Amino acid sequence: MRHCEPIGLRVESGDAGLLRRLDAWRGEGRVHSVFTRVVNVLTPRGTLIALAARGAGHAPRTLAADVTDWAGRGLLAGQAAVFAPGSITLAVPGRPVRLTTAGARGWSAAAPSVAGLRPGARATAADLLDRCNAEHGVRGGMLGATPGAGPMEAAIVRALHHGRTLLLDAIRAGDAGLMRQGVLALLGLGPGLTPAGDDFLTGLCLVAALPGSAQASLVPVVRDLASARPERTTDLSLATLLEAADARARAELLDILRLVAHTAAPGELHAAARALLAIGHTSGSDTLSGLAAGLRLEEELRGPL
Amino acid sequence: MSTTAVVRKNTYFDSVSLMSVSTKANGLDGVEQAFTAMGTEMNKSVLENLGLLTDELRDAGNGDLMIVLVTADGADTDELLAEVEELLHRKAPASAAAGTVTYRTLTGAARGVGGANLAVIAVNGAYAAREARKALLSGLHVMLFSDNVSVEDEIALKQLAHEKGLFMMGPDCGTAIVNNVALCFGNKVRPGTVGIVAASGTGSQEVSVRVHGLGGGVSQLIGTGGRDLSEEVGGIMMIDGIRALAADAATDVIVLVSKPPAPSVEARVLAEVAAAGKPVVVWFIGGSQEAVTAAGGHFAADSLDAARQAVRLAGVGQPDVEEFDAVAAADAVVARLAPGQAYVRGLFCGGTLCDETMYAVRDAGTEVWSNIQKDPAHRLTASAPSTGHTFLDFGDDDFTNGRPHPMIDPALRLERLVEEARDPEVAAVVMDFVLGFGAHEDPVGVTLPAIAEARRIAEEAGRHLEIIGYVLGTDLDTPSLAAQTAALRAAGVTVTRSSTETGSFAREIARKATQA
Incomplete structure (x- = not known):
């Protein structure tokens, strides 16, 4: 029937690692969740990937298609997603959507090293990022409660503060058991799709996963817990955190790290931080809190030499 | 008080939508607390500590959305749950909009919608000029909401539109009413005979709602x-607008709204006024x-004056309103202040509303600081603390970079209100609340918790904090002017009736508090 001809869309760019692996994934996955600008899909191997609209930004496990948004295409969670070499077909009844990857530009999600920085540079960057967050960030998560917050938000903010303190102290002490408790105290904590505790962990874990990090012992703890206790948080958040544990993150985070690595002018770093703060509701602020905490801790653990 | 919970299985909303639903649910009558969150272990543990974890919530999984309502005694929980479900339905993601027709390109939309003759363009500034040009070449008038368009592109677009006999409204044009349809940040006003051409978004909103309030349309x-009346652009659109309204049989009186134009442009515009x-x-x-009078125009000193003269000249409505005794009102406020409370702080969403109040205070010979001050010595950055009499336009680029306009997302302004309340030198805080299409669905409601917090902080410090609120809107807007005004009054806020009145009141408080 004519109306069953798939609508053809092109993947314009995407995570280079994901593009390489796609051809090996054959079989049926399913649509996990549908948003206006992003459709999340589970691959036949159970990996969560994102199909983003043009301009939604580069991120790990993400492909950007030549669409302005996904509205009006009849996409629903649970629909089949058929993976074949060079294409993904979303089985929308009556009008399937086929994305082809030929010619797509690869984007590297790998974070740069900040190992060569002079003493004090990480703390200086962390101070600037914290100031920017305090001035322009959104409260309701790691930055504290919003004015007039109800008891529920206040309780979450208290729990976030407790988890943060517990985890940072554990990393300072190099105590894997306490780190585990700290991660568990934050994982899945917060109302959003990527809970505030997870966003903080993502920023922190990204710094810990950078080459030569003095807090590298956090990474296996996060990986173990994410594998052993996936039910503790949302699928999307877990995927983001696992990528951070592999030193991979979305473009806004990488931009900040690149500027830190090159000791860029404060104005440039400030602008990059503002771009991160624009993500989600409190997600940008919470992730930036984690990143700044990680940089400061790195400075502390490395000492003055 | 009782707790009701709903769990929506495998339901995902982005964080911004979830927060929006939660905020609106908290504003429902009968709801004492509302909370929406994914059903993770940690979130359930927080609910358990608060004694709110029901069996249904206990069974929620990490992919399930939890909705918890703590309702007042006697509240109809079924009704409230239905209202929350409706809020969620309205925020449902893209798949729910399967019946809507969307177009991938502007030219496609122009072809697909028969008879369309106007394009509203709101895209990233980098692409805005290209899209606007396409629309003009397709024979469409353009309202360009986007900013960050170069002045060279603006001139080229306006010249192209002029040559083709089309309107090029913008870039950075947030308000228009075309054939009784309000676009972007417009208000619902009565159709009538007053035509407005404006280089200022909230300035034009203010004049239109005042005309409506005085009985005109x-x-x-x-x-x-x-930027239209700058030297470079030369007032191309304002001149075309004046000519269009001069030729429009339905328009009897024209009102022009702008900051003072460049001198050469002012001469050209006033020549159009004369003709x-x-x-x-x-x-x-x-x-x-x-210069205005010499050109045969009717000079207006402020927004209220502009609306009154327009209504009078149109021969409709009732241009006379009860005069506001700003001096007596300020005396009453100053009598309640503690020693040292000397300054007024203005926290505005609307740039022109901020301007009008700031000019009123400055005209009394008082120094004022602002992020939109022309004088660099009195200019503040978004991150700088307030000093003396400070007036902040939260819609200015420095505050909106990377986040929505404060008429949509009030978070920064709410935080600043609480911050100002902690300052023992602050006598009064002035705020505007802009209603209308495109604006926040309940600008007063979303601010009430911060107002209560600000008042609590001042009271605990033994101070009276005067909070002045002006609601820009009409009885036809949703929510209505009356409902928003009543909510402010109930929260102890002094409500003014116009932007001009707000400026007078702020000026007198500033003058008297500083002297005291």
Whole structure:
């Protein structure tokens, strides 16, 4: 029937690692969740990937298609997603959507090293990022409660503060058991799709996963817990955190790290931080809190030499 | 008080939508607390500690959405749950909009919608000029909401539109009313015979709602974008707008709204005023009377004056309103202040509303600081603390970079309100609340918790904090002017009736508090 001809869309760019692996994934996955600008899909191997609209930004496990948004295409969670070499077909009844990857530009999600920085540079960057967050960030998560917050938000903010303190102290002490408790105290904590505790962990874990990090012992703890206790948080958040544990993150985070690595002018770093703060509701602020905490801790653990 | 919970299985909302639903649910009558969150272990543990974890919530999984309502005694929980479900339905993601027709390109939309003759463009500034040009070449008038368009592109677009006999409203044009349809940040006003051409978004909104409030109506409201009357652009759109309204049989009186134009542009615009053949009221904010009067125009000193003259000249409505005794009102406020409370702080969503109040205070000979001050010595950055009399436009680029306009997302302004309340030198805080299409669905409601917090902070410090609120809107807007005003009054806020009245009141408080 004519109306069953798939609508053809092109993947314009995407995570280079994901593009390489796609051809090996054959079989049926399913649509996990549908948003206006992003459709999340589970691959036949159970990996969560994102199909983003043009301009939604580069991120790990993400492909950007030549669409302005996904509205009006009849996409629903649970629909089949058929993976074949060079294409993904979303089985929308009556009008399937086929994305082809030929010619797509690869984007590297790998974070740069900040190992060569002079003493004090990480703390200086962390101070600037914290100031920017305090001035322009959104409260309701790691930055504290919003004015007039109800008891529920206040309780979450208290729990976030407790988890943060517990985890940072554990990393300072190099105590894997306490780190585990700290991660568990934050994982899945917060109302959003990527809970505030997870966003903080993502920023922190990204710094810990950078080459030569003095807090590298956090990474296996996060990986173990994410594998052993996936039910503790949302699928999307877990995927983001696992990528951070592999030193991979979305473009806004990488931009900040690149500027830190090159000791860029404060104005440039400030602008990059503002771009991160624009993500989600409190997600940008919470992730930036984690990143700044990680940089400061790195400075502390490395000492003055 | 009782707790009701709903769990929606495998339901995902982005964080911004979830927060929006939660905020609106908290504002429902009968709801004491509302909370929406994914069903993770940690979130359930927080609910358990608060004694709110029901069996249903206990079974929620990490992919399930939890909705918890703590309701007042006697509240109809079924009804409230239905309202929350409705909020969620409205925020449902893209798949729910399967019946809507969307177009991938502007030219496709122009072809697909028969008879369309106007494009509203709101895209990233980098692509805005390209899209606007496409629309003009397709024969469409353009309202360009986007900013960050170069002045060279603006001139080229406006010249192209002029040559083709089309309107090029913008860039950075946020308000228009075309054939009784309000676009972007417009208000619902009565149709009538007053035509407005404006280089200022909230300035034009203010004039249109005042005309409505005085019993008049609006034929057309044509936005030009804030840079139109600069030397470089030369007032191309304002001149085309004046000519269009002069030729429009439904328009009897024209009102011009702008900051003072560049001198050469002012001369060109006033030449059009002289040739219009209809009464033209000119409100160039902070501008001088002489040139306007010489051109045969009707000079307006402020927004209320502009609306009154327009209504009077149109011969409709009731231009006379009960005068506001700003001196007596300020005396009453100052009598309640503690020693040291000397300054007024203005926290505005609307740039022109901020301007009008700031000019009023400055005209009393008082120093004022602002992020939109022309004088660098009195200019503040978004991150700088307030000093003396401070007036902040939260819609300015420095505050909106990377986040929505404060008429949509009030978070920064709420935080600043609480911050100002902690300052023992603050006598009064002035705020605007802008209603209308495109604005926040309940600008007063979303601010009430911060107002309560600010008042609590001042009271605990033994101070009276005067909070002055002006609601820009009409009885036809949703929510209505009356409902928003009543909610402010119930929260102890002094409500003013116009932007001009707000400026007078702030000026007198500033003058008297500083002297005291």
